[in-house]
Amino acid sequence: MSVKDELLQIDLNHGEARVLFCDTTETVQRCTDLHGSTPVCTAAMGRLLTGTAMMGLMLKGEEESVTVTMKGNGPMGTLIAIADHGDIRACADDPTVQLPLRKDGKLDVGTAVGHRGTMHVIRDLGHGKQYIGQSEIVSGEIAMDFAQYFTVSEQQPSLVALGVLVNGPTVLKAGGLIIQPLPGCPEETISQLELRSPLFADLSREMTFENMETLSREWFQGLNPVILERNPIRYHCSCSRERMEKALISLGRKDLLSLIEEGQGAELSCHFCHSRHFFSTEDLQDMLRRAETGRSGQESPHAEDTDKEMSQ
Numbered sequence: 446m447s448v449k450d451e452l453l454q455i456d457l458n459h460g461e462a463r464v465l466f467c468d469t470t471e472t473v474q475r476c477t478d479l480h481g482s483t484p485v486c487t488a489a490m491g492r493l494l495t496g497t498a499m500m501g502l503m504l505k506g507e508e509e510s511v512t513v514t515m516k517g518n519g520p521m522g523t524l525i526a527i528a529d530h531g532d533i534r535a536c537a538d539d540p541t542v543q544l545p546l547r548k549d550g551k552l553d554v555g556t557a558v559g560h561r562g563t564m565h566v567i568r569d570l571g572h573g574k575q576y577i578g579q580s581e582i583v584s585g586e587i588a589m590d591f592a593q594y595f596t597v598s599e600q601q602p603s604l605v606a607l608g609v610l611v612n613g614p615t616v617l618k619a620g621g622l623i624i625q626p627l628p629g630c631p632e633e634t635i636s637q638l639e640l641r642s643p644l645f646a647d648l649s650r651e652m653t654f655e656n657m658e659t660l661s662r663e664w665f666q667g668l669n670p671v672i673l674e675r676n677p678i679r680y681h682c683s684c685s686r687e688r689m690e691k692a693l694i695s696l697g698r699k700d701l702l703s704l705i706e707e708g709q710g711a712e713l714s715c716h717f718c719h720s721r722h723f724f725s726t727e728d729l730q731d732m733l734r735r736a737e738t739g740r741s742g743q744e745s746p747h748a749e750d751t752d753k754e755m756s757q
């Protein structure tokens with residue numbers, strides 16, 4: 446039975462706490478297929494995608510998006526995930542890292558990402574407004590790092606569980622859970638939730654046996670769980686030839702001129718979906734002309750976002 450990826454927003458005890466619970470199996474499978482990632486890298490990127498997807502679905506405005514960057518000291522280098530509501534994409538400097546399993550038989554995500562470093566979160570609120578938060582990586586296992594981020598940077602204590610179950614190139618199950626007590630939540634409910642946290646420890650495995658509705662009824666029994674909303678999630682990259690053109694223009698006159706002089710044109714490839722676009726020397730000359738007449742300056746491009754997506 447194939448169920449499309451989705452996120453459930455669940456209320457507990459009439460507004461005492463909120464739960465985000467999602468299945469991201471197909472999204473993580475698509476990520477793995479695109480990047481040809483090894484199991485440990487699939488687990489790392491899958492956890493980051495899933496956490497970011499949940500943050501993306503917390504966004505209110507239509508034009509808002511969230512970018513989570515993990516710069517750890519592990520061999521995978523920098524990991525980036527971007528969510529525009531339910532549309533998610535991710536990339537890593539090196540998605541082909543191979544590591545021995547940990548002593549407990551689990552994939553060593555913490556070592557792949559790195560046990561130290563920083564996690565940056567940029568919420569793009571549209572119209573050029575951004576909210577930027579940062580916290581230290583505490584384990585590189587990602588769920589703990591998200592929890593640390595919510596507590597330190599947003600003063601919102603959160604219980605976060607993320608799981609990706611992999612068999613070679615196949616993602617058997619991927620999913621995540623965020624529980625946040627809301628203002629005025631009684632201590633008793635908080636301690637009830639803390640007591641239940643071992644239930645979510647092996648979340649992706651649990652999700653292979655039961656659907657999300659059944660699991661949420663079991664896990665939050667006695668706390669009046671009510672599903673408020675269901676939102677679809679998918680791997681989707683919003684890059685286009687037009688956005689790549691903007692990235693090239695944002696290089697500036699000097700770099701554009703040197704590309705024109707080299708006479709080889711420029712090929713750009715998107716880090717998130719690997720689509721390629723070729724720009725001929727004539728295209729580049731045309732861009733330079735337009736940049737110089739200032740036509741490209743009318744619209745303020747989100748240079749930071751496009752920069753990250755582009756490479757030559």
Ligand SMILES: [Zn+2]
Pocket residue numbers: 682683684715716717718719720
């Ligand atoms: Zn793309």
